[in-house]
Amino acid sequence: MIKKVAILANGGDVSGFNAVIRAIVKTAENNGIECYGFIDGYNGLLKNDYVKLSTANDQSASGILPKGGSIIGSSTNANVFNYKVEENGQIVYKDLSDICVENVKKDGFDCLFTLGGDGTQKSARDFSTKGINVIGVPKTIDNDVACTEITFGYNTAVSVATEALDRLHTTGETHHRIMVLEVMGRYAGWIALESAIAGGADIALIPEIPYDINKAVKKINKRRKAGKQFSVVVVAEGAAPKDGEITIMGKRDNGVGVDNTKLGGVGQVVARELEKLTGLEARNTTLGYMQRGGTPTAFDRVLSTKYGSKAMELAIEGKYGVLTVIKNGKLDYVSLEDVVGKNTKIGAVSGNTAESNIRRVTMDHDLVKTARNIGICLGD
Numbered sequence: 001m002i003k004k005v006a007i008l009a010n011g012g013d014v015s016g017f018n019a020v021i022r023a024i025v026k027t028a029e030n031n032g033i034e035c036y037g038f039i040d041g042y043n044g045l046l047k048n049d050y051v052k053l054s055t056a057n058d059q060s061a062s063g064i065l066p067k068g069g070s071i072i073g074s075s076t077n078a079n080v081f082n083y084k085v086e087e088n089g090q091i092v093y094k095d096l097s098d099i100c101v102e103n104v105k106k107d108g109f110d111c112l113f114t115l116g117g118d119g120t121q122k123s124a125r126d127f128s129t130k131g132i133n134v135i136g137v138p139k140t141i142d143n144d145v146a147c148t149e150i151t152f153g154y155n156t157a158v159s160v161a162t163e164a165l166d167r168l169h170t171t172g173e174t175h176h177r178i179m180v181l182e183v184m185g186r187y188a189g190w191i192a193l194e195s196a197i198a199g200g201a202d203i204a205l206i207p208e209i210p211y212d213i214n215k216a217v218k219k220i221n222k223r224r225k226a227g228k229q230f231s232v233v234v235v236a237e238g239a240a241p242k243d244g245e246i247t248i249m250g251k252r253d254n255g256v257g258v259d260n261t262k263l264g265g266v267g268q269v270v271a272r273e274l275e276k277l278t279g280l281e282a283r284n285t286t287l288g289y290m291q292r293g294g295t296p297t298a299f300d301r302v303l304s305t306k307y308g309s310k311a312m313e314l315a316i317e318g319k320y321g322v323l324t325v326i327k328n329g330k331l332d333y334v335s336l337e338d339v340v341g342k343n344t345k346i347g348a349v350s351g352n353t354a355e356s357n358i359r360r361v362t363m364d365h366d367l368v369k370t371a372r373n374i375g376i377c378l379g380d
Ligand code: F6P
Pocket: 012, 076, 140, 141, 142, 184, 185, 186, 237, 252, 263, 292
């Protein structure tokens, strides 16, 4: 019987982190298991920096269900298998994972819950290979973790984008403008596509479909002929024109062996081109971190709670080296081996690290078909 478990939250934050933490802690407490949280993701694991999480004693994990962010922090630059350290005034990268393994063993943690996206789960798989009992929970607003139909945090991001589109609609209509909304999602267009449908956008440009700007122009002109002098466009940050490149804002410093591309700016590019080609005024709004912060939707609170309680249930059953997932609409789990690595079976493409996969929008997905059926232009 397990007695003591630990949680870490890693990668870019999402709404729902705390709801997962709370669900793990509550399920643990109901089974007489002690729960701890490493501070700032894998950084805390490396430094052996952790706190007790409880709803019964110090109340640290109580009242956190609607709270955005993560009460135990999170880190976007903690690849402990290739960690940045300063040695003799020089920056070098080292594999410090053995220190983490030692920390987990030394303090007697029976299981480690890793809340994170593809990069986090890749490290989780590697810790599992090193003999640590790991259970992953799929997080990211991008909804691109392989093998699951949905990640926690995604629904909130879509809701925020949808509200933004509703607001852009009224100002666009008033001033007869083209309103462009740039949303996040890196190399997967889930947020853009789903919010375009939810927010009644006319055009959605996603990374999976290299766009032809003339197709967007055609759609806008068709609307003008029908008496509609405004249009609403959603652009995913990773969308690129056919025969063109993605728009990059700069570089992140998330370590080596990870994707450090800082995406952003394509919304402005699209707005400028549409203005030039249609003669209508166009404005861009970049939604940015609004999509990640703040309170989770009811859907995300429930999904996060399901994921957290399932993860703890799996730990009690001794099923390790797995990721909680939603498969065919049902709460389930898969081996971390299926989620990361060069796994061609799942048809995913390379994600945040060379060895992690991401789930992208496929052309036969319901969302693509629905968007096309109702006349949303996807730029092709
Ligand atoms: O992966 C989540 C995400 O929000 C992406 O949509 C975005 O490209 C990226 O993180 C931004 O990362 P950072 O927090 O490093 O700016």
